[in-house]
Amino acid sequence: xxxxxxxxxxxxxxxxxxxxxxxxxxxxxxxxxxxxxxxxxxxxxxxxxxxxxxxxxxxxxxxxxxxxxxxxxxxxxxxxxxxxxxxxxxxxxxxxxxxxxxxxxxxxxxxxxxxxxxxxxxxxxxxxxxxxxxxxxxxxxxxxxxxxxxxxxxxxxxxxxxxxxxxxxxxxxxxxxxxxxxxxxxxxxxxxxxxxxxxxxxxxxxxxxxxxxxxxxxxxxxxxxxxxxxxxxxxxxxxxxxxxxxxxxxxxxxxxxxxxxxxxxxxxxxxxxxxxxxxxxxxxxxxxxxxxxxxxxxxxxxxxxxxxxxxxxxxxxxxxxxxxxxxxxxxxxxxxxxxxxxxxxxxxxxxxxxxxxxxxxxxxxxxxxxxxxxxxxxxxxxxxxxxxxxxxxxxx
Numbered sequence: 502x503x504x505x506x507x508x509x510x511x512x513x514x515x516x517x518x519x520x521x522x523x524x525x526x527x528x529x530x531x532x533x534x535x536x537x538x539x540x541x542x543x544x545x546x547x548x549x550x551x552x553x554x555x556x557x558x559x560x561x562x563x564x565x566x567x568x569x570x571x572x573x574x575x576x577x578x579x580x581x582x583x584x585x586x587x588x589x590x591x592x593x594x595x596x597x598x599x600x601x602x603x604x605x606x607x608x609x610x611x612x613x614x615x616x617x618x619x620x621x622x623x624x625x626x627x628x629x630x631x632x633x634x635x636x637x638x639x640x641x642x643x644x645x646x647x648x649x650x651x652x653x654x655x656x657x658x659x660x661x662x663x664x665x666x667x668x669x670x671x672x673x674x675x676x677x678x679x680x681x682x683x684x685x686x687x688x689x690x691x692x693x694x695x696x697x698x699x700x701x702x703x704x705x706x707x708x709x710x711x712x713x714x715x716x717x718x719x720x721x722x723x724x725x726x727x728x729x730x731x732x733x734x735x736x737x738x739x740x741x742x743x744x745x746x747x748x749x750x751x752x753x754x755x756x757x758x759x760x761x762x763x764x765x766x767x768x769x770x771x772x773x774x775x776x777x778x779x780x781x782x783x784x785x786x787x788x789x790x791x792x793x794x795x796x797x798x799x800x801x802x803x804x805x806x807x808x809x810x811x812x813x814x815x816x817x818x819x820x821x822x823x824x825x826x827x828x829x830x831x832x833x834x835x836x837x838x839x840x841x842x843x844x845x846x847x848x849x850x851x852x853x854x855x856x857x858x859x860x861x862x863x864x865x866x867x868x869x870x871x872x873x874x875x876x877x878x879x880x881x882x883x884x885x886x887x888x889x890x891x892x893x894x895x896x897x
Contacts, residue, residue, distance in 0.1 A: 502626055504650050508534045510816050511639060511652040512623075513631055513665050515542050517802050518788025518809035519658030520614035521568050525813030526656075527621040531820055534650065535618055536641060538659075540628035543611035548683055548768045550605030551698060551715055551800060557600055558803045561795065561878045565836040568810045570614055571803060578613055580604040581718035584696050588873060589752055590865040591703035591858035598870040600877075602698065604717050605802070631659075634668035637783045654816045654826065655784040658809060661771040663790035671776050671786050677731040678852060679773020681710060684739035685725030686747070687764035693722055693756045701753060702861050706746045708732040709855050714753060724757065727770060739767070772796040774845045775838075780829040787812040793833070795840065796848040798877050804841070808833050843881050850890070 512523045515537035523535040552558075552574075558567060581604050587597035619625060629643035638651045657665025661680060666672055673679060693699075693716055701712040710728040717723055726743045733739075747757050775792035779785065787793060788805035795804060815829040854860045865873075872882050 502645050504534055504626060504648055507651040508532045509820055510654045512656040512658060514659035515615045516611060517614055518805040520618045521806045521809030522656050522658060522787055522813035523623045524618040524621045525810050526817045527623045529817030531817045533623045535623050535625045536629050537627045538630050542615045543608035550607040550610060551602060552605045552802050553600055553602040562837040562840055565807045568806045575613055578606055578610040580606050581716050583698050587697045587699045588865050589701045590862040592862040593752055594862060594866055596865055596870055598874040604715050631664050656812050657786040657790050658788045659790055661769045661789045663786055666786045666790050669781050669784045671779055673773055673776045676773040678729050681727045681729050681770040681772050682739045683725055683727050683768050683770050684743050685723055685766040686762045687723055688760040689721050689763050690760045691720055691722045691757055703858055706750055707742060709852055712746045772848060780827045782826055785812045785829050796844040804837055807837055847876055847881055
């Protein structure tokens with residue numbers, strides 16, 4: 502593709518946030534270029550896809566207006582549907598709550614969103630890297646050659662280590678506990694509960710994090726660990742912890758005996774919250790670049806898309822003279838800032854408890870199923886807050 506020399510908006514990153522931002526901006530009449538470094542959108546996969554149904558997503562961010570793309574997800578993007586989320590404590594005790602959710606094929610889902618943006622009139626350059634940012638112009642190179650392309654607004658939706666964000670000083674404060682590594686296997690030949698998403702805790706397998714088993718239908722599943730590198734022990738890495746979980750966990754490993762690894766997936770998950778500022782006079786960041794993630798569960802598809810929607814709309818309104826670009830900061834925080842901030846607070850309380858398997862097991866036993874669901878949604882019932890604080894105090 503030969504790009505135009507100047508666009509109203511350049512969006513960098515064709516994940517859920519970027520494609521959503523591009524689509525909404527184009528629908529509002531802006532000329533939009535969407536740049537993606539991968540040659541094939543969604544491939545290679547960098548993170549799995551667990552997506553609750555629409556009513557649960559609305560509970561997750563009750564003040565947000567969810568993007569239309571979440572209303573009717575194509576059947577080919579859905580691998581299977583679950584109805585239960587189950588927590589397994591370090592001592593083997595389990596507790597569950599009802600939640601209807603889909604295991605999403607992220608390769609197909611990300612491509613579905615990018616195609617939707619294309620149908621809205623967005624120009625796309627895949628296989629293209631942003632090498633340099635100069636004001637609102639970008640120097641790029643890739644399968645379509647080297648170009649310098651100008652814009653009136655930049656939107657960075659290019660992940661936790663956003664090139665756009667760094668160029669504009671829109672970065673999070675350094676926090677070693679604020680970034681997790683997600684390392685996953687896609688398996689065939691498993692014998693698991695198809696109706697349940699299982700989350701496992703325990704410092705010998707996932708210190709300061711959790712492991713998961715998510716059915717993908719039939720005898721296939723996604724298993725993985727989410728863990729902070731600062732907590733790795735004895736020279737171990739994320740793959741070592743996943744191998745230990747898969748082969749030695751007393752509850753999980755019997756379900757995975759004889760399984761074959763058909764794909765390896767890894768990526769960074771920003772669980773430290775948003776930068777203090779996510780907008781300048783000419784640039785916005787959204788999705789993982791802006792910390793649009795619920796830290797208690799690592800889920801970020803829906804919140805990234807909400808952030809992308811608001812970014813695309815704000816950029817288009819700014820170009821029409823209807824608002825300042827910096828209004829974006831207040832807009833997205835009004836719709837989901839409280840839930841993201843609360844989830845960070847809960848994550849920090851749980852970080853401390855996870856230092857002790859006995860305390861983590863006690864916490865899971867103490868919290869009711871309804872309260873557990875609330876915590877997963879980034880909410881903090883007062884009774885749970887007092888209980889967790891009391892337990893943390895006992896660890897001092």
